[in-house]
Amino acid sequence: MSQKDALLTKAEKKKLVFLICIILTFTVMNGTMFNVAIPDIAADFSLDPSEVTWVMTSYILVFAVGALIYGKLADMYAIRSLLTIGIILFAGGAALGFFSQSYPQLLAARMIQAAGGATIPALAFIIPARFMPESRGRVFGTVSATVAFASGLGPITGGLIGGTFDWRYLFILSILSVTAIPFLRSWLPHEERRPGKLDIIGALLTAGAVTGLLFFITMLSLTGLAVSIGLAVLFVLHIRNHPAPFIDPGMLKDKYYTTAVLTSFLGTSVMFGMIFIVPIIARQLYGLDTMEIGLLLFPGAMAAAIVGQRGGRFVETYGSEPVLKTAFILAISGSFLLSIFIGVPPLLLSLxxxxxxxxxxxxxxxxxxxxxxLIPSEKTGIGIGMFNLMNFLSGAVSSAIFGAFLDLESTSLQLNPLTLQENVFLQSNLFLAISLTALGALLLFSFIFRNRQREQKEARAAAAEEKTL
Structure with a gap:
């Protein structure tokens, strides 16, 4: 990629970011829209609950692994080529799903969709880092705000489309994403093929380990857990001797990188956990229908969109670490407030x-x-890919753990003495646990990163002294 190609004008950046956010909206909504359609799909194909869950599980499996692999491929191949392939698969799978007449055909459609759709969030975070380094914080904020907004918009849109027409029409929005390809190919800078080879064995071992872990998380499969552990051990042995491993061991040994990814995993688990359990609780405690549940979440999604736009500027002005700590404080506060006020009228709960x-x-x-x-520019793809993988895993982990918690139905144990209602101790305790998870993430991050700025100053001073010698 030449220097000229790498430079984008302000107008070109705005157009590109806008287009990425539109496509990202389709992708995120595609996941959350189908949550509300599960009962209708089960009825159409006469499926048991354990069978119909594969509509979501198959998508999660392929999407999670794909997010990591596309991140690695982005370190070698042109982003616009990867996005072109991804959007074609995403729209093609949607077209197959729209015309599906059998459950196996629907599952195949969802897996093809996931194989393509995984490119979009994976590369949406790499594009700002590669092509807009001077304003990447602002763009990251816009992208993150889009994800948050789309996750809240999905259930409302799914309820409207599925309720008015048929669940198959949920695929229409995904099909429309193919219209973005000419614009992406025109607006994204040209890139030359970078040196490097894909460690296929390492990629397969990683994919197998993640798949086994997801089987364990979503279906409590001990076989899946055993497979995941076994393949993870083989992967560690493999990368020790490979000249260009799928994941650089040195990157994983960096305490700052691993801590940042881990705390993001915990923080995102808190957020996805809230998004997952609120609809269930709203149905159980308040008897809200799908549309009303969507409206309960919608003010939060709108607030996230607004805060995300401002948050990108805060990152550029104050730095990543203070903004991340502030975010965890908000997550702790919101969860704790929910622990106190769960059971009160929905309007207050929405706040x-x-x-x-x-x-x-x-x-x-x-x-x-x-x-x-934290990571070298030539490893941005795989570094962000790990970040995306862990974020996606966080959704599966939080849904499984918090869902199992709600299966208890009720408890007389009151962990939060401030809880206002007497018949909601189980839900209150769950939100308290979520708040403590966010607190743990904040404490871990603060402890590990407490000396980073001092180390950076010492490194700069040593480099300057070396230059003078």
Whole structure:
């Protein structure tokens, strides 16, 4: 990629960011829209609950692994080529799903969609780091705000389309994404093929380990856990001797990188956990229908969109670390407020959700910006790919753990003495646990990163002294 090609004008950046956010909206909504369609799909194909969950599980499996692999490929191949292939697969899978007449055909469509759709969030965080380094914090904020907003818009859109027409029409929005290809190919800078080879064995071992882990998380499969552990051990042995491993061991040994990814995983688990359990609780405690549940979440999604836009500027002005700490404080506060006020009228509950929702784009944008500071530019793809993989895993982990918690139905144990209602101790305790998870992430991040700025100053001083000698 020449220097001229790498430079984008302000107008070109705005057009490109806008287009990426539109496509990203389709991708995120594609995941959340189908949550509300699961009962209709089960009825159409006469499926048991355990069978119909594969509509979501198959998508998660392929999407999570794909996010990591595309990140690695982005270190070698042109982003616009990867996005072109991804969007074609995404729209093609949607077309197959729209015309599906059998359950196996629907599953195949969802997996093809996931194989293509994984390119979009994976590369949406790499594009600012590569082509807009001077304004990447702001763009990360916009991208993260889009993810948060689309996750809240998905259930409302799914309820409207599925309720008015048929669940198959949910695929229409995904099909429309193919219209973005000419613009992406025109607006994205040209890149030359970079040196490097894909460690296929390492990629397969990683994919197998992640798949086994997801089987364990989503289906409590001990076989999946055993497979995941076994393949993870083989992967560690493999990368020790490979000249160009799929994941650089040195990157994983960097305490700052691993801590940033881990705290992002915990923070995103808190956010996805809230988004997952609020609809269930809203149906159980308040008897809200799908549209009303969507409206309960919508103010938070709007707040996240607004905060995300501002958050990118905060990252550029104050740095990633202070913004990330602020985000965790918001997540702690929102969860704790929900623990106190769960059971009160939905309007007040919506305000508590808003506080926690606002943390989501700040966690995403500040962590993405921090990772670009911690990893070399030639490893941005795989570095961000790990970030995306862990974020996606966080959704599966939080859904499984918090869902199992809600299966208890009720408890007489009151962990939060401030809880206002007496019949909601189980839900209150769950939100308290979420708040403590966010607190743990904040304490871990603060402890590990406490000396980073001093180390950076010492390194700069040593480099300057070496130059004078």
């Amino acid at each position: 508590c959700i808003l506080v926690q929702y606002a943390a989501f784009p700040l966690i995403q944008s500040s962590t993405a910006n921090l990772l670009t500071e």
